[in-house]
Amino acid sequence: MPKLNQIIAVEKGTKSRTQRELTDVYHRLQKPALLSGISRTYQPNDDEGETLPPESTKVQVRTEDVLREAGAALSKLFDVVATKDWANCEARADVTVDGQAVLRDVPVTYLLFLEKQLTDLQTLIGKLPVLDAAETWTFDESSDVWRTEPVRTTRTKKVPRAHVLYEATDKHPAQVETYTEDIVVGTWTKVGFSGAMPARRVNELRERVERLLAAVKYAREEANGIEVTDQRVGDAVFRYLFA
Structure with a gap:
């Protein structure tokens, strides 16, 4: 039996191939000459009249045939996407960091969402303002911000x-x-005040999001490794449509 990650791998190629085939179908249907045919014979009015050979043009494209081709191309795509979506309903995995499950039994579709959000969050953390290392900072509980040691300077006149x-x-x-x-x-x-963060705290957050993101990617691959059952929905759809 194929695995979900294998179905995902072929899905893009199947979509591209189907699009090419449908484009070809559309172009053929837009050429009236291919859909038309004639048969002409000439009969002179008397036996001494000029004799001309018959003329004929065959129909090169039949609409019913073209529809069957379109149905066959789409049927393959319908089956691939159906197999993927049916499997996505079952594909789940735990998100585990350092042996501890942060999330359990997570659907693969949510893992994809989570991976995108954590990547954005990683970018945000990388841009967090950091306290100036040249200063000595302590946290001021009363104002809920960081503050420097008092520095005294004289004023002269x-x-x-x-x-x-x-x-x-x-x-x-x-x-x-x-x-x-x-x-x-x-x-x-x-006395200086700042709403920035200590470098050690920023580094801690950066490390945490990196580890969680790695765990989510691992869980996604694990979920995508489940075996899938091939779905055959295309034939049913086009038997109804083109009956």
């Missing part, structure tokens, strides 16, 4: 100063040089 180079005398005024001096007037305390 430029204050003008004057320096007397020469004192005033009765003959010369004092010579004074002006300059500015940075004076600490306060302290900034900065």
